Amino acid sequence: MDPLWVIFLKAFVMSVLLLGGFAYLTWYQRRLLGRFQHRLGPNRTGPFGLLQPIADAIKMIFKQDVTPTRADKFVFILAPGISVVFALVTFGAIPAGPANSFFGLDPWILDLDIGLLYVLATTSIGVYGIFLGGWAANSKYSLLGSLRSSAQIISYELGLGLSVLSVIMIAGTLNLREIVELNVWSVSPWLWPGLIVALFAFWISATAEVSNVPFDLPEAEQELVAGYITEYSSLKFALFFMAEYVGMINASAIIATLFLGGYKGPAFFDLLIPGMSEWPFIWLILKIVLLLGVFIWLQASLMRMRYDQLMRFGWVWLFEIALGAALLTGAVIAFVL
């Protein structure tokens, strides 16, 4: 356990890094999407377009900040704050390396026994930002967008919760660090089918949670003029975007932590340099970047679902699949092991 001031310092550094990560995620996304579509993507500002996020940020800051006259001013300002704060706070529970591995410091901010629960809880609180934002703007497009979004996120929370059940049952703990240390895949090959289905279900639910394509109904630029952020401009708009992108980073980090070995690297790297698979940060960051790439790949490939399809898929298919995975894993644990 680090002293309190170190924890605060780490939290601060993490927030700054995540915001930088958000900025460069937009770059990564645009470049990669460009390549998927035979384009180059932004490459004019600085080498490889690397200064593009900074230029965008400067532009964003100097935009006029419009608040609708009929808006509920306080909530209107509060909503983007809620979104971005809870997106940032979620990341705090994710361990980035073994204990004391970072120059004697722990490479995480909070080591909670209920880490997984905490992550699920904070991601769901983020929906308040969306909902309040849509409501406070006092516009029908915003309200529709936020209603859609809330319904979607609450529906897919079920899939999210049920698909992590398999991992929880195998690991017997909610502590993210212990889950990583245990490595759920190494317990028994009999558990693999359940885990694969759970990973699949979790992935889909997480995609819906962060409103990524094909579940990007809350925004739906083409129909809803960008949904709940219709009335937002300037920095508040940027904050919502920040929350969404940090949410994407969070989702990748959680998938990596629960299912893909988290901060641990592949063991065969230890043959090259002993202890390499235990290095903090790099493995987690590498996995996050790869998983973000898959999210962007989805964006390049799929179309937005219709609202009724979305709901039917969430309640009729995903819910049952996740439940099935949990039952399968439970049965294997009870009868085979």
Add this chain to the structure above:
Amino acid sequence: MSILNVAKGMGVTLSHLFKKPVTVQYPEEKAQIQARFRGRHHLLRHPDTGLEKCIGCSLCAAACPAYAIYVEAAENDPDDPTSAGERYASIYEINMLRCIFCGFCEEACPTGAVVLGHEFELADFRYDHFVYGKEDMLVGVKGSKWQRREAERKGGEVELGFQAGPRPELEGVDY
């Protein structure tokens, strides 16, 4: 949306990830333009005599749907004619902001004097810089007004950002 279709679609996008981008890095790389591209107009001359083809008949101005052309005609001096006919255009102006590059003027012209060329880099700063006169369009003048000003300032040649194939109507224009 079946899982199989999703997988197939994602395979397609993935295969495109490794193909070469089609982007033309425009100002550095030259844009490849089709020979029949319709850009800035050229006023042509008879190649043998060097006389202007335009006889100041204003048919192009009449045909123009955007009212972009203004022509004023004058009698030719018989000893030192400007054009091959009786009259010539003493003033010939096209407002490039009004022009929609439809090519009707070219179709209407009885002598083939006005032909749409390939130049498209016409951006400029002031309204009156978009009104192109005879001195800006007669054959041999290369580049838009801004490009020529810029070349003069730098003391170099006018650099065009495109390449196009030859077009027979563009007599005497080699780009």
